[in-house]
Amino acid sequence: MLPLAARTAMRALVALAASLALVATGLTTAAAPAEAVTTDRYAGSDRYATSVTISRNTDAGAIVFLANGQKFPDALSAGPVVAAERGHLLLTKPNELPSIVAQRIAEIAPSEVVVVGSEASVSAGVAASAAAISGATLTRIGGANRVETSLMLMDRLLETGPVETVWVASGFNFPDALVAASVAGRERAAVVLDHHGSSTAAARGWLEAVAPYVGGRDVNIAGGAPSVSAADETGIRSSGVRSVTRYAGDSRYTTARAINDAFAQYPAEPTMLLATGKNFPDALAGAVHAALRGIPMYLTPDACNAQVVSMLSGEAAERGISQVIGLGSGATVSDHALSLQPCPRTLPELIGDEYGRFSARTFSGSGDRVIDLGMGIAYGQIRATMPADDINQITALDAGRDMVDLPLSFWGSYSGTSLLATYSEDSPARYLEVKSRGSWTIEVRDLTSAPVLSSSASGTTDGVYLYGGSARTIEGSHRGEGLFEVRELYGDGWMGWPISNCCDAYTGAGSMHAGPSVIAVTAEAPWSVTLR
Numbered sequence: 001m002l003p004l005a006a007r008t009a010m011r012a013l014v015a016l017a018a019s020l021a022l023v024a025t026g027l028t029t030a031a032a033p034a035e036a037v038t039t040d041r042y043a044g045s046d047r048y049a050t051s052v053t054i055s056r057n058t059d060a061g062a063i064v065f066l067a068n069g070q071k072f073p074d075a076l077s078a079g080p081v082v083a084a085e086r087g088h089l090l091l092t093k094p095n096e097l098p099s100i101v102a103q104r105i106a107e108i109a110p111s112e113v114v115v116v117g118s119e120a121s122v123s124a125g126v127a128a129s130a131a132a133i134s135g136a137t138l139t140r141i142g143g144a145n146r147v148e149t150s151l152m153l154m155d156r157l158l159e160t161g162p163v164e165t166v167w168v169a170s171g172f173n174f175p176d177a178l179v180a181a182s183v184a185g186r187e188r189a190a191v192v193l194d195h196h197g198s199s200t201a202a203a204r205g206w207l208e209a210v211a212p213y214v215g216g217r218d219v220n221i222a223g224g225a226p227s228v229s230a231a232d233e234t235g236i237r238s239s240g241v242r243s244v245t246r247y248a249g250d251s252r253y254t255t256a257r258a259i260n261d262a263f264a265q266y267p268a269e270p271t272m273l274l275a276t277g278k279n280f281p282d283a284l285a286g287a288v289h290a291a292l293r294g295i296p297m298y299l300t301p302d303a304c305n306a307q308v309v310s311m312l313s314g315e316a317a318e319r320g321i322s323q324v325i326g327l328g329s330g331a332t333v334s335d336h337a338l339s340l341q342p343c344p345r346t347l348p349e350l351i352g353d354e355y356g357r358f359s360a361r362t363f364s365g366s367g368d369r370v371i372d373l374g375m376g377i378a379y380g381q382i383r384a385t386m387p388a389d390d391i392n393q394i395t396a397l398d399a400g401r402d403m404v405d406l407p408l409s410f411w412g413s414y415s416g417t418s419l420l421a422t423y424s425e426d427s428p429a430r431y432l433e434v435k436s437r438g439s440w441t442i443e444v445r446d447l448t449s450a451p452v453l454s455s456s457a458s459g460t461t462d463g464v465y466l467y468g469g470s471a472r473t474i475e476g477s478h479r480g481e482g483l484f485e486v487r488e489l490y491g492d493g494w495m496g497w498p499i500s501n502c503c504d505a506y507t508g509a510g511s512m513h514a515g516p517s518v519i520a521v522t523a524e525a526p527w528s529v530t531l532r
Contacts, residue, residue, distance in 0.1 A: 037316060039338040041326040042289075047281035048098040050328055051091040054285040055104055058292060063087040064105055066130050067116040068094055072174045072280040073193055074117035074142070076181050077150035079284065081157045083185030083291035087114070091281060097126045102133060109134040117149055118142040146171045147193050147206060154190040154213055165189035166214050168236065169222040172196045174280040175252035175299065176223025178287060182273075183263035185291025189220070194228045207235040215240040223255050224248040252277045253299050253308045257315060260296040268294030270320050274312070274338060275327040278302050282327035300333060304343035313340045347468040348448040350516040355379035355489070357446045363432075366439040370397075373444060376428030379489070379518075380420040381445050381464045382407050388438030389413050396420055396429035404429055408462070410524065416461030419520035420444070423493050453519050458528035468515035473532040474498050478506040480525025486510065490517035499529075 042057055044050040047069050065082045067075035069091030082089045088108060090101050105113070113136045115127040121142065131138035141156060143149040150171070157163055167184045169177035171193030184191050192213060195206035219241050221228045228246075237244050247262060249255040256277070273290050275283035277299030290297040296319070298312055316324070324340060326333040336344070345353070356379055363371050376399065386392035392414045396405035404422040408414070422428050434440060451457075453465035467488075476499045478484035484506050486499035490513045498510030505525075509532070512519075521527060 037321060037340055038323045039326065039335070040323065041328075041330075041333075041338070042286075043326070043329045043332075044100070046098075048091050048093070049100045050282050051089065051285040052100050052104040054282075054289050054327065055088040055090060055108075058088065058289045059086075060088050060288075060292060061086045062108060062110045063112050063114065064108055064110040064130070064136070065089045065114045065116055066092055066101075066122060066127070067284070068092065068121040069281050069284075070094065071121065072177075072284060073146035073171050074121055074149055075284040076169070076174065076177055076280075076287075077146075077153045077191045077193060078116045078141075079181035079287040079291070080184040080189060080191055081153050082288045084157055084160050084188055086292065087288075089285045089288045091285065092122060092126055092130070094121060095123045095126060097129050102129070105130055105133045110136045112137045112139060115140045116142065116153070118144070147195055147209065150191060150193040151209065151213055154192060157188070157190050161188065163188060163190050163217065165218045165220060167191045167220045167222055168194055168210075168214070168228055168232075170194050170196065170227040173223075173227055175277050176227045176248070176255045178275065178277075178280060178283040179256040179259045179297055179299065180220070180222035180247075181284075182287035182290040182297045183259055185288060186294060187263065194232055203231060203235065206232070207239065210236075211239040216242065218242050219244045221246040221248075222259065223252075253301070253305075253311065256297075256299045257311060260298065260315065264296035265319070267296055267319055267321070271295045271323040271325060272316060272319070272321045273297040273325050273327055274300050274333055276300060276302060276332045279332070282332060286327040297327075300337045302332075302334075304334070304336060306343045309337070309340065309343055316340055347452060347466050347516055350468070351450075351466055351518065352446065352448040354492075354516070355447050355518070357448060360443060360445040360449075362441065362443045364439070364441045365434070367436060369434045371432040371434060371442070373430055373432065376425075376430050377420065377444065378422050378425045378428040379447055379493075380429075381417050381447055381450055382420050382432075383417045383443040383445065384408060384414060384440065385442075386410075386414045386436050386438070386440040388436050388440075390437040391435065392440070393435040394418070394442070395433040395435075396422060397431040397433055398422070398427045399430045401431065402427075410461065414461060416459070417450075417464045418462040418522070419464050419487070419489070419518065421489055421493075421495065421520075423495070447518055450518065453529075453531070456528065456530040457521070458526070459521065459523065460526050461523060463521045463523075465519040465521075466515075467512070467517045467519050469531070471514045472512050473509050474512050474519075474529055475509040475532055476506065476527065476529045478523060478525055478527045480505060482524025483522055484525075484527060485520075485522040486529060487520045487522070488512055488517050489520065490515075 394408040
């Protein structure tokens with residue numbers, strides 16, 4: 001058994017020797033960014049103010065449609081009707097007309113205010129207040145439910161001319177229907193809502209109600225079976241329609257693309273709208289704006305999604321889009337999403353690019369043993385549990401069984417995570433030589449799953465962390481005997497030692513490089529580190 005000073009000195013010497021043989025690992029080249037587009041944003045302080053901003057940027061006439069901004073069905077069905085009459089779609093609270101909406105109504109000075117939905121959606125008081133602002137004629141289009149309201153809106157659309165196409169969309173799930181409303185407005189098509197009833201009687205009643213509206217017309221279905229069921233599609237097909245076509249992708253974002261690919265291939269101007277696919281208010285008024293300008297509207301998630309960004313960038317390039325307008329604030333559609341540029345690489349992704357990725361592998365046993373890792377691993381983390389109250393040691397060996405690193409050498413029961421770093425992809429670790437007087441479990445993982453060091457960390461044995469910030473000072477405290485070391489793996493495989501102390505209690509500080517980097521703590525007593 002090695003004495004404490006000898007063991008800690010061995011760990012320090014092995015790490016120092018390895019650092020003298022640093023070999024660059026090479027960076028992964030990022031994909032080329034899409035051609036730059038200009039960006040703009042139609043946003044207000046809330047959904048009501050955003051509908052006003054969209055209205056102010058829409059070339060429309062002196063008619064206002066007012067719909068509930070807390071629920072989507074009525075405003076969704078109204079979109080094509082509003083576009084056909086070149087009107088403004090404004091959102092309101094059910095029992096209160098927002099002051100900014102009242103101000104916009106005064107600016108428009110409409111001759112007619114059309115309230116969409118029943119009094120449960122927009123109260124009589126709100127409706128009367130809106131009409132009184134300019135002395136407008138007040139009209140209400142509202143049925144007993146959302147389906148009936150959508151059919152009444154189609155009646156209004158028929159009053160202004162023929163309707164050859166009807167979109168059937170979910171009345172309970174908004175994402176697939178949002179983009180359908182924008183293209184329906186361009187094509188003078190109606191939007192009729194599905195019922196989503198669970199009983200046969202409900203389905204039959206819905207079909208009896210909508211059959212006169214779809215018969216003799218082309219029917220487009222927005223979204224897959226979760227939005228409009230296969231049974232309802234079958235019922236529609238038996239209602240004397242000319243044709244039925246379903247437009248669906250594997251997500252709300254690809255469904256939006258499928259609809260735009262079919263109906264918005266050639267925008268009237270090189271502009272596209274981008275709305276969140278996670279909520280509906282901004283896209284409701286946006287659908288009218290898109291229809292009147294003859295431009296496509298797409299959906300984006302809240303967080304940057306590489307597949308969606310790639311899809312949107314491709315759609316923009318195919319249509320010659322040079323401007324992207326976001327609907328809503330930056331919290332709804334981020335500035336980065338508007339740019340259509342590739343997603344920023346996350347810290348784990350950057351670490352994986354630099355130091356490699358591989359599937360985790362777990363080994364267990366007892367006593368001394370040599371483990372075949374099944375592949376060469378230059379960098380990784382070793383999570384070990386070794387209960388024996390004796391020497392516990394893990395040595396990394398290359399394919400020729402020469403020592404390339406000493407990730408762990410600890411006296412006593414051990415549970416912690418140590419850094420594996422051979423500094424050479426030409427001579428990576430292929431084997432782990434385990435020495436222990438008892439049972440053990442070892443998990444070898446790549447570095448991407450290590451926790452992020454954001455401000456501070458503490459422990460009683462070794463730990464491995466990711467760091468992605470600027471160059472900082474790191475303060476450390478070690479409350480006991482043994483080696484206390486904070487190493488930083490950075491750049492092309494360089495290793496720094498912000499803190500290195502042997503073999504007593506320690507309080508001090510050192511300098512860290514800017515991330516992305518890997519911080520490895522080696523300790524044999526309770527410790528803590530804090531970034532300053």
